[in-house]
Amino acid sequence: MNRLDPADARMDRLRRRLQGVAYGGDYNPEQWPAATWEEDIRLMREAGVNLVTLGVFSWGLVEPRPGVFEFGWLDEVMDLLAEAGVSVDLATPTSAPPSWLAHEHPETLPVDAEGRRIGFGSRHHYCPSSPAYRYYAARITEQLAGRYGGHPALAMWHIGNEYMGMGCHCPVSVAHFRRWLADRHGSIDDLNEAWGTAFWGQRYETFDHIGTPVSHSRLVGAPNPVQELDFTRFSDAAALDCFTAERDIVRRHTPQLPVTTNFMASFKHLDYWRWAAEEDVVSLDIYPKSWDPEGQLHSACNFDLMRSLRGGAPWMLLESATGPVVGEERNSARPAGQLRVRSLQAVARGAESVMFFQWRASRAGAERFHSAMVPHGGTRTRTWREVVSLGEDVARLAGLAGGRCDRAEVAVLWDWESWWAVEGHPDLPSHDVDHKARVMDHYRPLWGANVTVDFAGPHTDLTAYRLVIVPNLYLVDDAGAENLTAYVHDGGHLLMSYFSGIVDEHNQVRPGGHPGAFRDLLGIGIDEFNPLQPDETHGLDHAGHTGTANDWQDVIHLTGAETLATYTDGEQDGGPAATRHRFGSGTATYLGTSPDRETLRRLMLDCVTGAGVTPVMDTPESVEAVRRRGADGTDHLFLLNHAPEEVTVELAPAASKPHDLLAPGAQAYEADRLVMPPYGAAVLREGGER
Structure with missing residues (x-):
């Protein structure tokens, strides 16, 4: 007898309860008088809403003074939703601590890299290492879980909100960072070796001498790149500790209910591979610009990433927008009909829900003009009509709940630690290596050809994929490099782009010359990196097609590979711009530059064809x-x-x-x-x- 793992079992219960795909959004009844709640319930029924996220920013309302809890309004709303058959994704409200906490415990407010204390007045105003913050966050979570754990409306838990992981530099965080470093490196000698502190005489005699990396503007020269990388790792871990502490509390009260938190698309500061392993279902907040001609491309990429974080399991779209999104200088209206196709795109790529921020548009606060399911104009608006119609569409797709997307034949590598290392440090050959842009460059032609894509990490089992794309893997440890090498040796097809394999997990340059970990795999050596100046380009020739080299130029010499594309002018005229190497039973293709879109499309689809990958079908461009x-x-x-x-x-x-x-x-x-x-x-x- 096959048994579901605990996360799958919890999600299976949720699916049976909802009887299909979830539809709804963030509900903030505390912003409205109680008389409005009855209307909300009636309209939710009309729109087909079956799940709402509740209580995300309610800490100051349910605990207006320390230890004084006022749940009456929340009790009433929970009861109304239960009576209406609307399930609740109940949030712990810990992303927005109340004013009394900032007043009575100012040490809970974070400190930035400039040494400035962040004030109260927005959200995320807390230090994740603060014992006081963690104590009060655990207490309000315990109160909520104990009170509502058996409530008939409760269907799942939503921990915090859009964790940031940006790092705090207060004394408590400095002490926490030192403890984390001691755990990671074991001894101060091992830390000195990993950080390369012999350079500029930075050697430490004790962990007590180490601080968090300060702003570049407060240093005479460049900071230690490994210290910066370790601090980013630490900040991610500290935020994750806050999540798991609250998760463990609610799970103790309701072990049968799924637990999630909402990710922010391809967000830089948190390693979502690690976070996804700690929750029952991956959830996403995403706000592509309605007027962006590639908005659907960016959405598809993020949807595929979310699906991949838990090995292809269905995921949840927890926040999106029915129309304009606050934050841009000009927030255009959404074209009629676009809401439907963009929402169904999420379901196509594995989502178990279509949800929005928020249910009813706010009259006050920092997001008054953010769109909502019920706009300021109410039910007479086009937006409301589209919301009701979309609810009918979502209901028709009930049979998809629990189903998975087709297993992809192509994997694109995505690694947060390499992302952290490759951007921002002043000693890099180029400050313009943009991880997300490089991924999108490689994803675009695959999406355009209807080639299904999974994302993978360097240590993922790649054997099921016909083709693996590595847009940029600047940092890779030995195990990751060996995994990719073995994949090709055993018959896989790989396409790798420039500035990959250069440093190890300690951000130290690999010995023996570039491309470091992948010299043998690629059959090349790189004599020099030549990042091109902003207006500099060079000609490319690929099988008779004339293209353009942009941004970067590797000076390549062949040690077994053959030339696939050449430069047609400049100092490297006739030299290899792209190469291909037979390695073991497989093939490794390397791009030593950033080609124009059409040339990159040709090169990538050549790899797709060579690997025997089958697109879903041929369709018109749109x-x-x-x-x-x-x-x-x-x-x-x-x-x-x-x-x-x-x-x-x-x-x-x-x-x-x-x-x-x-x-x-x-x-x-x-x-x-x-x-x-x-x-x-x-x-x-x-x-x-x-």
């Missing part, structure tokens, strides 16, 4: 095609038109006509083509009767 299985194992083909124009999609011949779950009565298509309206969507259940 149409995204993704497959996701239902809970019963049946394939569903999502076709999403991201353009404001009508397009026609040619459907492959099938033994039986697919049924569009979004069409009235899930009607079958009798034609071999599908005409899609602007921002149109179809979910075709393939094979057999519905």
